[in-house]
Structure formats: structure tokens, C-alpha cells
Amino acid sequence: MNLRKDVHGGNVYRARDEYGISIGEILDYSANINPLGVPESLQKAIMNNMNLLTRYPDPDYTGAKRSLAEFNHVNESNVIMGNGATEIIFLIMEVLKPKKVLIPCPSFSEYEQAALFADCEVEHYRIKEEEDYILDSRDLMESLTEDIEMLVLCNPNNPTSQIIERKPMKDILDFCREKGITVVIDEAFIDFVDEEFNISMVDELSVYPNLFIIKALTKIFAIPGLRLGYGIGSERLIKRLELKKQPWTLNNMASLAAEILPKDRKYIEETKKWIKAERLRFFSKLSSINGIKVYEPFCNFILIKLLDDRLTSYNLCEKMAQKGILVRNAANFIFLDEKYIRIAIKDQRSNDIFLEKFVKTLEEVKVTDGIYT
């Protein structure tokens, strides 16, 4: 048994076993995946290239790196491939072994896991509820004490869906460059952010030798099952990482996906159209519901606080699961508690089903006065 199995969202398998619902019938709002599904271009490529499976992966992943370098306007020597972003997160900690890592929280828990596995000390910086979980860059910089060697920022941040804008991010990077602090930015969800915000730091790579960026194709192209992440950094750092990397961690279908998907402009356009239409519509519908606080999302998921005393994230998630909808219980994020949940933004039809069942669940609480059996 994987002892960290309930740490993340997206565990439809447990839901199937516990509630007896077939996986196909589950509406999974606990994982933040593009509702457009696996791109047709990839499905076709996989069917036409089954023979790829008979070969070991290219240890250099030349084709995949070339395509991603082009997509990000960097050189191939700035790219390292990973078996999901997870491998990259663990690798950067393992190689740099910073004495102390500062992680603004609530945030994705694997940064801390990876740091602890590499025997690094971890300090949490509290992103403040009273500021609606928008990071205060000035205050953060004041917390960067002498002993901190690495800062990990998730942008947009999971689970808050908040962003660090370009100006404050550059202030942080300037400050850290001067202090010799490595800044790791996880941009796994950046493709869902409106382009007007222009928050990706990939184009600042040459300016900041202390910058390392983690990216994934998993969320935007709806392929978390394929395991496909990558890192972008200075040539010098990438070389150090490659030396410590296990061979062949990326499977050939993932490497094929990395080659072709960045070129699937049609899918990317459709995604932009969907998120543009649905992000604010779904947010506004949710905001009109009584008894909850909804934080304005900047990507494809939404943090919600339950204000009703009779409700906890545990019983809400339970009741929603009984209705076939998985919700991410956000209670185990550092600095959050059992009043928080996180939900994905999906297509309009699914979101409307979600809204109906969510409202119904909240009303049931009022009727039963919070007694759950």
C-alpha cells in the first residue's frame, strides 16, 4: 500500500472501492485536468507508433527536448525530461541538497516530501488568509533569512489558484540572486492562466542563473496517466541534474507526446477558449452560494472555504462522493484546515451538475442540522 495515497486528489480508485461507483461514472473534481480529454493527435500518434514500445527510450530524449525547447523558446541544453513533474522535484532537491528550503504554504506537498527525502530542512512561510491567500512578496523577502538556500514557489499556486504577478516575482528573483538563493518555480498550471498576466518566468532564464522552472504537459493535455514533466534551467544546472538522473525514466509514449503535443495548436486554442469562458462563469455561480467563501481563481481550480459551522471538508467530501462527485479535501494542506476544499473547473455541463449537487448537499446540512450518519 502506498502510504501517501490519500495525500493528493485524483484517487478515483479508492472512490470506486468505497462507494461502489464505476470509475466511468465518477465526476472527478479533485484532480485539475483539462476536461477536453486526451488530444486526438496523441491518440492517433500512439496507435500508429506501437512499435516504439519495443525500443528502449532515447537516453537523450532528443526529439522531446527539441520540441519543448522550441515551445518555450529556450535551448535544448536548458531542458531536462522527467517522469512527471514529481521526478524533477525530487531530483532538484537530491542534487542541490539545500541546507534549508523555504516553502510558502499552503502549497503542493511534494516539495516538502522531496526536500525531506534529501535530508534538507524545511521552513514554511505562511501565505495569509486575511490577504485572501495572495502572496505578499515584500513580507516573503523579509523571511528569507541567511540560512535559507532555496525558495520554492508554485505559480499559479496549488491549492489557492492565486498568482504571483510579474513585477513582484522579479523583485523576489532579484533579491534571491543577490543572496545566492536558488528559486524553484513550479509552473505546472501556467497554461491555464490568462495570457494577459504573462507570469511565466521562462523568458527570464538568462537573467537569473539562480532560477529553475518545473513544467508539465500533464494538466493542459489531460494526460496525468502518461507521466510527463520537465525542468528548465541553466545549462550548467541541467548537466548536474542529468548526472544524477536514473536512465530511461520517461516512457516512449510520453516522449512521443512531448514531441507532438506542443504543436497541437488547435487543442491549445480550444483549451484557452474553454478556460476563458468557464473560469469566471463558474466562479460567479459559486460566489452566489451562501455559507461558503470562494477565492477568485486564476487557473483551472478553485479554493473554497466552508463558513457553515455544521460543515467540515470531511463530511462535505463524503456527501459529494456519495453523489458521484469527488472533491479535494484541502484539510491536509499546511495552514489550511477542515474548512477548506479545492475543486477543478471543468466544462460547462459538468460544472452545472456540480453546482446543483453542491447546493443540494449544503442544503441537506441545514435540514439535518449537521447530523451525519
Place this chain on the structure above:
Amino acid sequence: MNLRKDVHGGNVYRARDEYGISIGEILDYSANINPLGVPESLQKAIMNNMNLLTRYPDPDYTGAKRSLAEFNHVNESNVIMGNGATEIIFLIMEVLKPKKVLIPCPSFSEYEQAALFADCEVEHYRIKEEEDYILDSRDLMESLTEDIEMLVLCNPNNPTSQIIERKPMKDILDFCREKGITVVIDEAFIDFVDEEFNISMVDELSVYPNLFIIKALTKIFAIPGLRLGYGIGSERLIKRLELKKQPWTLNNMASLAAEILPKDRKYIEETKKWIKAERLRFFSKLSSINGIKVYEPFCNFILIKLLDDRLTSYNLCEKMAQKGILVRNAANFIFLDEKYIRIAIKDQRSNDIFLEKFVKTLEEVKVTDGIYT
């Protein structure tokens, strides 16, 4: 660039770049993969389950473990899944961190890599050329000094294709159990060994708490591109390994393969038929060639020593590659040198093409008197 890229066979990408041959035209004798190709059952399953890619893998890999447990007649709690056998090799070193590891060599180089990554000391035991690379278990046991905490055995052994038979293997296991030495046996190629030898130690798991076995579906089912390995050990050890494992390392297509392939009896039967027919036929044809020594193979690859002074593994591999055939230069295996190559056993038609071009290459050497340009 992956700095360990030339360490292993199977790098058709480099051959393509260096010799300008399209990958489809290369006859790859440097990787030991079942020539029957990707099982149809798996191809169909992948096509019918593209939707699996939209979901995160099951963190427990329940279906995959159940199927492999059944296949190996062990419990699910004795099985851990890996992104290729490589992940399992690195994980066992990382978790047990033995002070000193003894590795009989020549053997697969990743054991040593993994041990060194985990800061373990490595000692090599020399498997003797004068004994045709057949391991002498008595002599090995005498080399197991007090400070050795782990012994790694590859059975059948890569690159020698020799086996440790049941009786000497049990002697080693008895000895090591008494001394508190963990024995890791890599059985990656065991499915190609004639059943009469009955050398797998999986059925001895309950007898030896100090035993850990590494297996792979990659070779027998011709899917190295999918990354699919696993480990079998005591429930207690598996639990320790799971705690240190990164989440979701196995992609969903690999996990699907683990579920269905052990049930593909037809493919397994055809494989047994092919290897039974081809192993000794190919060996006997090779043995009749002058100027080389061919070690009798016990699985699907063959170690060859070049006796002709004018020939090295480097120029032979080069000349064969120019003819479109990749051969594994075995010079970088510990205790081997530039007189050794390793070749796969493929289907009769391919093997006959190999024989023709191999003989031709050896004759060219005689004519040119070893001058290569």
C-alpha cells in the same frame, strides 16, 4: 545530454544519427528484446483504453499488483511496482543503504551505479574467464567477508547469459541468511530460460527473509519503451520500500500491461517455442565460425570473445553498424575488455542475416589485415 548514454545497448538513436540509417531499418542485436514484438493483446488494450491517460495512476497499483502476484504465486503485499527494473534497483539501495555491496562481475552496471548513488561501498567479485564465466558458488561464499551487507546476483547473468542453478543458489542463500546478508537477485531475463532449469527463487521467498527479487515484463513482452519492472520481497521490506518511493512512477499504460500481459498465455507459449528452437541453433551456427569463442547461452543473448588479434569490439561494432546491425560492445563491463561483444538472439530470419554479415565482417578483417579507415 545523458552522460551515461553509451553505457547500455539499445541506443538505436545514436546509430541513426551516426550512420544515417532510419531506425526502422536497423537490426538491433544490442538490446535483448523478444523478437515477437508488442503483444497484440496489449496493442488492443491500449487502443481501447486511451481514456486511462486522463487519470492519475492508482497510487496503490492494485490491479497490476494483483495480476503479478497471481503470476508469481505470491501475495499482493509481496509486490512493489517500478518504472522499469531500474527504479527498483535504485530504491532497494536507497532504502537499505548497505555498508558494502558485493557484485559478481561482469554484470549489469546499474547495480553499481545505484549503490554508488546511495553512497554504498562496492566490491567486485571476479567471475572467472577460465571457468567460462560460470559462477563458482563455493568461491563466492568465501569472498563474503564480515563487512558485506548485500550481495547482488543477476540470474541469468547479463552479459554472460550464464545461470546459477538451484542447488548452488540455495547454498548461497542459506549462507547469507545466516550471516545477515541481503541477497538481491535480478531475474529480468528468467522468462527466456528453459523451464527444466527451474532457477527462479520466487518460490523460496517465505524461506529466506533476506531475499529480494527484481523482475521485469519488459524483455519477455518486448516493451522496454513502456518502462515496467517490479520487485518481490517480504511484506516488511516492501512496506519500507513503498515509504521511500515517489508517487505515480508507473504510467497507466504500463500498469494496464502488468494487468493483462501475464494472462496472455498464447504469447508466452510462442515465446517459449521460439527461444527453444533458436537458442541452440543460433549458438551452434555461431560456434562453427573461426576466430571467436562463443559462450553457451542460457537465455536470449550470447557473449562472444574475439580471438583474432586484428579485431576489437570497437572496430567490429563499428563495421557491423555500417551494415545496419547494432552489436553490444561489451568492453565497458567490469572484468571484460575490448575482445568481448554481446548479441541478442532473435528470430531465425534475422539471425541468419546476422550470421551472414558477421562472417563477412570477420573475413574483411583478414583481407584488410586489420586496417580500418
